Amino acid sequence: MPASLESSTKLPDSAFALVRATRAFGTTRAVDDVSLDFARGHTSTLIGTSGSGKSTLLRMLIGLEWPTAGEVRCDGEPLRREDVLEVRRRVGYVIQDGGLFPHLSVLGNLMLLPRHLGWKPSRIRERAGELAALAHIREELFGRFPTELSGGQRQRVALMRALMLDPPTLLLDEPLGALDPLVRHGLQDELREIFRSLGKTVIMVTHDLAEAAFFSDRLILMRRGRVLQDGSLEDFRRHPADPFVREFLAAQRTLPGAA
Amino acid sequence: MSRCLAMLAFAALAVLVPLRAAHSTETVVIGSKNFTESVVLGEVARLAAKEHGVEVEHRRGLGGTRILWRALLGGDIDAYPEYTGTLVHELLHDVPPDAGIPLLRERLKQLGIGITASLGFNDTYAIGMREDEARRLHIRGISDLAGHPDLQLAFSNEFMNRADGWPGLKAAYHLPMGARGMDHDLAYRALASGAVDAIDLYSTDAEIAYYHLRVLKDDLHYFPRYEAVYLYRLDLEQRAPNFAAVLNRLEGSIDAQRMRAMNKAVKIDGKSETSVAANFLGVEAEPGSDGGFWPRMARYTAQHLALVGISLTLAIVLAVPLGVLAARRRRLGQIVIGLTGILQTVPSLALFVFMIPLFGIGAKPAIAALFLYSLLPIVRNTHAGLTGIQPSLLESAAALGLPPRVRLWRVELPLALRSILAGVKIAAVINVGTATLGALIGAGGYGQPILTGIRLDSIPLIMEGAVPAALLALVMQGVFELIERALTPRGLRLRAMS
Numbered sequence: 001m002p003a004s005l006e007s008s009t010k011l012p013d014s015a016f017a018l019v020r021a022t023r024a025f026g027t028t029r030a031v032d033d034v035s036l037d038f039a040r041g042h043t044s045t046l047i048g049t050s051g052s053g054k055s056t057l058l059r060m061l062i063g064l065e066w067p068t069a070g071e072v073r074c075d076g077e078p079l080r081r082e083d084v085l086e087v088r089r090r091v092g093y094v095i096q097d098g099g100l101f102p103h104l105s106v107l108g109n110l111m112l113l114p115r116h117l118g119w120k121p122s123r124i125r126e127r128a129g130e131l132a133a134l135a136h137i138r139e140e141l142f143g144r145f146p147t148e149l150s151g152g153q154r155q156r157v158a159l160m161r162a163l164m165l166d167p168p169t170l171l172l173d174e175p176l177g178a179l180d181p182l183v184r185h186g187l188q189d190e191l192r193e194i195f196r197s198l199g200k201t202v203i204m205v206t207h208d209l210a211e212a213a214f215f216s217d218r219l220i221l222m223r224r225g226r227v228l229q230d231g232s233l234e235d236f237r238r239h240p241a242d243p244f245v246r247e248f249l250a251a252q253r254t255l256p257g258a259a
Numbered sequence: 260m261s262r263c264l265a266m267l268a269f270a271a272l273a274v275l276v277p278l279r280a281a282h283s284t285e286t287v288v289i290g291s292k293n294f295t296e297s298v299v300l301g302e303v304a305r306l307a308a309k310e311h312g313v314e315v316e317h318r319r320g321l322g323g324t325r326i327l328w329r330a331l332l333g334g335d336i337d338a339y340p341e342y343t344g345t346l347v348h349e350l351l352h353d354v355p356p357d358a359g360i361p362l363l364r365e366r367l368k369q370l371g372i373g374i375t376a377s378l379g380f381n382d383t384y385a386i387g388m389r390e391d392e393a394r395r396l397h398i399r400g401i402s403d404l405a406g407h408p409d410l411q412l413a414f415s416n417e418f419m420n421r422a423d424g425w426p427g428l429k430a431a432y433h434l435p436m437g438a439r440g441m442d443h444d445l446a447y448r449a450l451a452s453g454a455v456d457a458i459d460l461y462s463t464d465a466e467i468a469y470y471h472l473r474v475l476k477d478d479l480h481y482f483p484r485y486e487a488v489y490l491y492r493l494d495l496e497q498r499a500p501n502f503a504a505v506l507n508r509l510e511g512s513i514d515a516q517r518m519r520a521m522n523k524a525v526k527i528d529g530k531s532e533t534s535v536a537a538n539f540l541g542v543e544a545e546p547g548s549d550g551g552f553w554p555r556m557a558r559y560t561a562q563h564l565a566l567v568g569i570s571l572t573l574a575i576v577l578a579v580p581l582g583v584l585a586a587r588r589r590r591l592g593q594i595v596i597g598l599t600g601i602l603q604t605v606p607s608l609a610l611f612v613f614m615i616p617l618f619g620i621g622a623k624p625a626i627a628a629l630f631l632y633s634l635l636p637i638v639r640n641t642h643a644g645l646t647g648i649q650p651s652l653l654e655s656a657a658a659l660g661l662p663p664r665v666r667l668w669r670v671e672l673p674l675a676l677r678s679i680l681a682g683v684k685i686a687a688v689i690n691v692g693t694a695t696l697g698a699l700i701g702a703g704g705y706g707q708p709i710l711t712g713i714r715l716d717s718i719p720l721i722m723e724g725a726v727p728a729a730l731l732a733l734v735m736q737g738v739f740e741l742i743e744r745a746l747t748p749r750g751l752r753l754r755a756m757s
Contacts, residue, residue, distance in 0.1 A: 062658060088660030099655030103673045103748035112669060113659045145750030161659075171658075 014076055015040045015169055015201040016061045021070035022225075023056055030056040032225035033070065040168070043195055043202040045212035048222035049248075054205045057222070058171050061203070062088045089113070092162025092200075096174040098154040100146040106157050107142040114164055124164075131160040134194060152183040159191075163198075170195070172204040176211070188214055209233075209252045221245060286316050287499045290327050290336035290620075293320045293699065294443065295525045295532070295714055296382065296463060296487075296518060300340035302536035303513075304489060304506060310542055313502045319532070320710055321620060322699035323417055324349060325612055331372065331490060335619040337499075338491035338506060342382060344483040346374075346490075348423040356483060373493045373503065376510035377486035380463060380518050384418065384482045386428075386475045387460045389450060393473040400476035401432050404457065412438035413446050413455040423483060424459070431481045444716050461485075463515050465523035487513070513539075526715055552723075560727065562622070563704035566694040567735075570626045571687055574633030579679060581634070582641020583667065592642060599635040607632065607693050611700050625697030625704075632693055633686035640682025644675025677747055684739035691732040695724065705731070 016038045023031040030053045038044055046054035059065045060072050063084035072079040074087050100109050107128060114124045132139050135156040146154055155175060162170060175191070176184045192215055195202050206212050212219050213233045221228045221236070229241040240246045287308070291301030298319045305317045318336060321327055328350055330336045347358050351366050358366075364374050386401050393399070396407060404410060418424035419440040428434065441449060446458040447466045460467065460474070467474060489506045496503050513521075517539070524535045537544035581599075585592030605613070610631060614624030648671060656670040672679075698706030705724040712720030744752075 059654075064654060064657060085660045085662055088658055091658075091660075093655070093658035095651055095655060097651060099651050099658075101652060101655070101670055101674070102750045103670075104750060113661060116661060116665050116669075147750060 013039055014073065016203070017073040017076075018057070018060070018067075019071050019073060021057075021060060021067040021072055023053075023060055023065050024068045029053075029225045030065075031060065031067075034225070034227055035070075036220065036227065036230070038201060038203055040201050041199055042218065043204065043216035044218040044220060045216045046203065046205045046220045046222060047207060047209060047212045047248075048228075049207060051224075052222040053225040054220075054222045055173055056225075058173055058203060058205050061171060062091050062093060089117075089165055090167045090169060092159075092165075092167045092170045094155070094158045094162050094170070094172045094175045096177040098146070098158035100154055100158055100161070102146050105143050105145055106137075106149070109146070109157060109161050110142075110164055112161075117165075127164055128160070131163055134163075135160050136190065150183075151179050152187060155179065155187065159194075167200075169201040169203070172202065174205055174207070177206070191215070209249065221248060287313060287338075287495065287502050288316045288318055288336045290318045290321050290330055290339040290701075292324065292327055292339070293322055293710060293714060295465070295522050296461070297340050298532045298714075299518075299521050299525060299536055300378070300487065300489075302532045303509065303539060304338065304340070306533070306536050306540055306542055306544075307509060308502050308505045310540070311501050311505050313499055313505065315502065318620070318701045320698070320707075320714065321701050322608070322612070326615060326620065326700055329612075329615045330620045331492065332370065333616065333619055334492065335615075335621070337495050338489055338502070340378075340487060341374075341490045342485035342487055343377075344383065344423065344485035347483060349421055360486065360488065367490070368493065371493050373491045373496070375489045375491075375507050377488060378509055379487070379511045379513045380515040381484050381486055382461050382463045382515070382518070383485040384424070385460055385462050385477065386457055387450070387467065387472040388457045388475065389453075390471045390473045392456060393475070398473075398475065400478040401428070401481070402478045404436075404475070405432060405434055408435040410436055410456040411454070412436060412457050413441040413449055414438050414459045415443040415446065416440040418459045428481055431479055442713060444713050448716070463518040463522055465519060465526040467519070469523070469527050487518075529715075529717075556723070556727065559703065559705050559707060559724065560731075562702070562707075563691070563694055563728070563731065566622060566625055566629060566697055566702055566704050567687065567690045567731075570629035570694075571633055571683070571690055573626075573630045574637055574686060575683060577630075578634045578637035578682075579641050582638045582679070583645065583672075585638060585642040586645035596635075596639055596642060599638050602631045603635045607696055608699065611696055615700060620701040622697070622702045624700055625694065625702035629690050629694055629697075633690055636685040636689070637679070637682040640678045640685070641675065644678025644682075645671055647678065648674045673748060674751070677743065677751065680739060680743045680746065684736065684743070687735045687739060688732050691728060691735055695728055 014037050018034050018036045021031060021034050022029055032053070034057065046057060048054045056065055060067060061074070063072075063079060063081065079087060101112070104112065110128045110131075111124050114127070128142070129139065132142075137153065137156050137160065141149065141153065146157075149157065159175070176187055179187065188211060195215070202215070204212070204215060209219075217232050218230070219233060219236060220230045223244055229236060229245050236245055236249060240249070289301050289304050291297040301317050301319055305315045308315045321330065324345055327336070327339045327341070331339060343360060343363060346363055346367075347354055347356060351363070354362060354366055360374060360376060367374050386404070388398060398404060398407070414425050419438065425438055441455070441458075443459075446455065447470060449455045450458050450472070451470050457475075460472070462474065466472070489509070491503060491506055521535050521539060524530045525532055531544075534544040581595050585595045602610075607628070610628045611625060614627045618624040618627050652670065652674065653666075656666045661669070694702075694704055695706035695709055697704050698710045705728040707724065708720050709724035709728075712718070712722070712724065
């Protein structure tokens with residue numbers, strides 16, 4: 001078990017929180033008066049249709065968007081602009097297409113931040129090697145460029161890049177959204193294993209209810225910038241807080257005859 | 260960022276401006292305009308001065324009247340041959356049209372400029388036609404032109420625009436036809452080939468006899484007198500009293516026929532201005548000093564490369580940060596791109612001339628003008644390269660926790676590099692062509708043989724400048740493609756292929 005888990009258990013419970021946070025773009029409120037608390041060491045999933053504000057909410061946590069009202073808290077402290085680089089380095093962030101830099105090789109992508117922070121090349125190599133084992137990336141691929149990788153490999157490398165500094169928190173914005181179903185299925189298993197073994201705080205965005213339920217006990221359903229319901233899949237089924245919750249559940253298609 | 264830019268701009272100016280002050284006050288410099296007679300008169304003055312022990316540098320064949328006049332006022336040259344009519348109608352605005360040399364001398368004195376007496380000939384404008392054509396149409400005087408509105412007129416650009424040129428002539432003679440601008444030396448060929456029917460010419464032009472032209476009678480005495488004189492800075496009387504004396508001693512020594520003969524010796528017979536001037540003065544012409552084709556070509560190439568290289572380097576140093584700034588601040592970006600766009604619309608010759616009051620004549624104003632021309636492609640491509648980066652990549656870089664400066668250097672500029680280099684390449688290739696105009700303001704380079712070639716109607720001379728200029732443009736293109744290939748990260752080349 002990595003050291004980060006042992007140390008993180010001693011810190012306050014809340015990794016990130018939003019307090020009546022709003023993010024307006026002109027007259028539309030992408031995130032509208034949301035209060036949420038993300039507990040340390042847990043996996044939570046933000047779900048909802050596209051445009052529901054779930055990605056904006058995620059991006060607010062590391063200052064990629066700033067609240068127009070209310071506040072974001074990190075480790076119980078209000079997020080301030082001067083701290084934002086520091087906060088981002090304690091967070092691994094992975095987006096749908098991986099966001100790998102096309103002009104850098106796999107290793108170049110992995111090295112970018114550690115090298116800026118003055119890590120020795122040997123230390124960077126060592127860390128990259130550990131993560132390669134974890135993410136099932138062969139080290140022969142280190143010299144490849146993102147365009148030379150498969151979609152699944154790109155996401156694995158993106159995850160490795162996010163984990164280089166061993167951050168206590170991972171933010172994942174539709175990390176598997178661009179993958180074909182087989183690759184996606186395999187990676188879901190692997191990712192859940194990785195999250196469990198590392199004991200990270202994970203906040204994931206997905207529009208796929210099955211994926212959300214697979215990864216976490218806590219689902220947060222958003223619609224039009226607001227949180228409609230926050231709870232387990234079981235809660236959603238038994239006590240839908242809104243007719244839309246039932247609609248959303250019903251919209252998840254099952255295979256004919258599988259029910 | 261903007262303070263950084265201000266410093267860069269200041270540094271660019273600081274490189275250029277002191278060069279202006281560095282002009283040696285010791286050497287005496289005579290200039291001449293870009294036509295044979297002016298260059299011959301410049302050589303006459305230089306050789307005559309040499310006979311009297313004064314070493315004079317002759318910057319031959321600079322652009323038009325404005326360039327010489329500004330250079331004289333600014334002290335970049337000390338003297339040049341001019342015509343009284345030009346002074347009356349173009350340069351001094353408060354003198355009566357019939358002003359004689361004494362009045363001009365009085366007015367010029369206030370500007371610190373001296374004027375000699377007439378050198379002995381009146382090189383006035385005239386209108387010429389082919390003799391056979393004029394006979395066929397029974398045209399003897401300019402007033403006869405009014406009866407032939409379908410005649411094609413082509414005039415030198417200066418004549419087209421000056422108050423005492425075409426506009427006044429058209430009004431005075433009630434001429435119904437239009438006219439187009441054409442280089443004076445090209446106009447002769449157009450006339451000879453029948454492409455045009457009448458052109459402006461100077462009464463001492465060598466070609467009048469060569470092309471069998473009829474000089475139309477100025478029935479209304481419209482054209483003013485253009486007595487040839489030397490203008491010189493009055494401070495020469497202290498700095499180089501002998502030179503001022505030499506200039507004044509040349510008065511009355513050249514009549515129109517003599518001048519026409521000298522012009523013909525250069526333009527038609529292919530003699531050098533120096534030998535013609537030496538022959539006139541009865542002195543030994545110094546041996547040709549340009550050392551043959553290859554040394555001459557090496558000199559032009561070195562000058563041309565210096566013009567292009569220095570201006571391009573300065574432009575990159577300023578334009579890339581400007582492009583970055585433009586990409587960061589949208590409003591400011593539009594202003595920056597708009598301003599550099601306006602610079603681009605200034606006709607290139609005009610931009611060269613505008614630089615003279617700031618930088619004098621020679622390489623510096625040319626470099627300044629080329630620098631300004633190079634800004635737009637580089638600023639625009641830097642801006643386009645940066646704003647064209649996928650937002651998700653910018654966000655990934657930010658989310659990693661990299662500070663903005665590192666994001667710029669490690670992510671944004673590498674991703675924009677191809678576009679930036681393409682902009683630099685465009686600027687370089689345009690620069691190679693535009694730099695040929697530098698010869699008009701004394702900057703040398705491949706424009707020098709082109710300009711002289713046009714003046715002397717010599718295709719081989721024109722080629723001597725035009726061919727290497729074209730080759731250099733191709734080489735530039737190739738070099739930048741190699742640089743682009745070397746600098747573009749492999750990952751981006753792969754993407755371009757797939």
